[in-house]
Amino acid sequence: MQDLYRELILDHSRKPRHFGCLEDATHTADGINALCGDRLTLYVQVDDHGLIRRSSFDGSGCAISVASASLMTAAITGLHVTRAASCIDEIAARLTEGAASTGVSPELEKLVALDGVRRYPGRVKCATLAWRTLQAALNNAGTPATTE
Amino acid sequence: MQDLYRELILDHSRKPRHFGCLEDATHTADGINALCGDRLTLYVQVDDHGLIRRSSFDGSGCAISVASASLMTAAITGLHVTRAASCIDEIAARLTEGAASTGVSPELEKLVALDGVRRYPGRVKCATLAWRTLQAALNNAGTPATTE
Amino acid sequence: MIARAEMVNAHHWRADFPALDQSVHGNPLIYLDSAASAQQPASVIDTVARYQREDHSNVHRGVHTLSHRATEAYEGARDKIAGFINANSRTEIVLTSGTTESINLVAQSFCRPRLQPGDTIVISHLEHHANIVPWQLVCEQTGAELAVAPIDERGEIDVEAMLALIDDKTFLVGISHVANALGTICPVERIIEHARAREIPVLVDGAQAVPHMQVDVQALDCDFYAFSGHKMFGPTGTGVLWGREDLLDTMPPWQGGGDMILEVTFDRTTWNELPYKFEAGTPNISGVIGLGAAIDYLRDIGMQNVAAYENDVHDYMVAELAKVDGIRLVGEARRKASVQSFLLDDIHSHDVGTILDHQGVAIRTGHHCAMPVMQYFGIPGTARASLALYNNREDIDRLVAALQKAREIFA
């Protein structure tokens, strides 16, 4: 079990960073994981140059989805939105296809802590929820992101 | 197969007696056998004393149901309606429960030709259709009798 | 107290269920998720397989031998179902794909043509979505309103409040016999008596009752009773709507198609008689035959024995869980059956579920299709352990040990 609930994950799930609402967000989206009832709202503030200045989230979820959201908001701060979009793909591939345990973009270094999820296929959706929600927020989609 | 398709059955099915509409019927009912699409209309003329003066039927059906209707209309002519009702029960018991191969009321003697049906459980409904319809007619039921 | 002989029998019952004889993540499987779907005894699995190997054909309209055999077996299962819940007649047993379809059928066929704006459908706050959403849909279609009786902290329905909601505007009352998220046994008898006096029909959602206790629809005196095959050791895709014949008689068909008609012409189509009027198309023949085998299995044991045995394990489960440090039991009704929901410290129930699974203990987590219950308690979900006749006290010990381990990991 320790491969799933690593110290970093437990730490981020207990004390999520960037937790709360961001008043001056330019992009927001809701994410729902019907499986375990996780719900989160993601707030992203993008400046005129397309750079993510700040992001935050609130809602409730399991340790994996909260830690993932917490790690994500830290990771994407300062990135350009197109770079963030490619991070979404990288994480999705990493977690679902079990791709490339070796080699990760520097921005996503800490996300390696989520690698254990691969061995718990039922939990992959928890780990990807925040990222799907980011995708929805950046696309300004009106409907909540889901993990089905 | 000859136990089912006895000569008497084949004869009555080829040349049904009492076939056609009875203009001055006092009781009529429709019978439907959803299984094979048999449909018959039964006409019964009952006098003031409760005696069945005449009866006839029309419609279309398999050899078993036509022969059964033909034999029945012959058998019930002259019976009191209460006696006819007890014949319905006797036939139903004889065909479905395989009861009393020995012993049959004199009025129903020819009906013994239907005994073979017992070994073809899928065909019992064909043999009983006319009788169920008689029951409906005597009860003056408004809905068609079915064999389900 | 449970007699020793029954305890021994219970060991034997467990051995009847092949799926329980396996390891998960290297630990013997402890299946505590029967409220979601129960396992099947070998007799059910084998009956279905044998049917497919020897007797399968379409039912009702065939003259050949296989069709006759299939029809006998299928209609024989209907007779067993009628006997099992003490229906007045087999014509009252409508075969559906599950509790959900049974309730939708009543909403659409019984209610929709007659509901007027301002009429109410009264339900409770404890219901499964299957006993909420069909009524929401038909209310939206007709302008009727849903009236919801409140519950209390124990997870019991406030009966007085519910009875007060049942008034001349009430068209139908829908109530679960046993609530799936919390295990509450609802006071259906009182509600039915009250409604009956006002000539208001009552639908009982019996999905969680039929597997665990003797159900007698005539003694209950309700109007509709809905349940699912797969929760009572039968196949998925099977369910039952029992309805009082005089009510079923007045209802228009639910779906159109083969078998539910007597005659089709383009001018005029006449419906078949009960129960076939409500059964359009080829039914789930093998599933229903399997359900018949499940009923044989339960009758052989006797529902009294099932209930007595399960109550013992249930009470043990509640007592043992209550002793776990950091646990909060959700649902502490005075009359309960087969289910316990809980929260552990501030560990999300999904994480609890994963850690238990790793130790071979299968429980369900989340909202259990009863979101309003969760909203009432202000929580996103619970962890839920649910029992069937194959569980025993050792299973509970394993559950408790696994919960201790979860606390260690999250310490």
Add this chain to the structure above:
Amino acid sequence: MIARAEMVNAHHWRADFPALDQSVHGNPLIYLDSAASAQQPASVIDTVARYQREDHSNVHRGVHTLSHRATEAYEGARDKIAGFINANSRTEIVLTSGTTESINLVAQSFCRPRLQPGDTIVISHLEHHANIVPWQLVCEQTGAELAVAPIDERGEIDVEAMLALIDDKTFLVGISHVANALGTICPVERIIEHARAREIPVLVDGAQAVPHMQVDVQALDCDFYAFSGHKMFGPTGTGVLWGREDLLDTMPPWQGGGDMILEVTFDRTTWNELPYKFEAGTPNISGVIGLGAAIDYLRDIGMQNVAAYENDVHDYMVAELAKVDGIRLVGEARRKASVQSFLLDDIHSHDVGTILDHQGVAIRTGHHCAMPVMQYFGIPGTARASLALYNNREDIDRLVAALQKAREIFA
């Protein structure tokens, strides 16, 4: 011409079906009733039994291992179905209990909310009751009208007449791909092309097509395609509605309950995304997994091979039957598949069926849930022999011999 290799394979196919290896009334069973319901290969029977013995649990909302396995297998079957009919996406595959439910779903969810008095639903005179009665019901509910395209003595649709019925008042066209009573292959491509040009949606009833030929819903370019599992060697109680995503998106739910919602509150309930919006309650998990195995079986053989082989046996059947004295073939369309209806002298078809059954030959008799077809021909019913990939020319010889015997008995 069929290559020798395929003939050999066909022998092998037959051995895959355990139910065919039995005697009826002392004669080897010849099963010629697959249009009513097909037999299952051992791989399907075993897949279902294995699932129940090892993997069963409820799907979608569980975190434990069995639930995960069940979900993977169930959703994996959906992927197989999507591939098999070349759907654009798995979200277009709505799992139902059969063709009948699939068509009722479209009638109630797609048509009912939008149909206006005076609108028409256009069907043909060849349809199965499942493609008639749901439209009659929704027409009665909305004041729309059913327009029925005529057929001719061969049992072919009068296409020009059908196209002429499709006008600005037409809301939807419903047409069978292969007609079940007569085996007519309907000119769906032409009808779809005509309707598409007028932006009128077309539902194709594919119950009798999918088991016998390659179906590609994108190539067909229809809007809805409905079929049943049990006619394609899968379990009863399973069916599919394929629908174009943009149409499914606009439709309200069909039934309410678990799984079809994202969120339930008493104020507002939000629907789940496709296809789950249309799948309320616990689905027929084992049945759908069995259907997945049936598709694996068919894909391994290849639908091209199935069609080529069956066409050969079909043509042989038609030719041999035509030679029987006193026979009248009913349904002699120029393009036909897998089915031949007939009458023998003036022997009622029910009697023909019994006499054949006595010789081990299983055929279906009666109206075949297509009463309007019978009304057109002015007959109460027919005897119908129908084929699947496990039949061969010897079966036809046995059928013919049994018919001779029937003539003798009634001589």
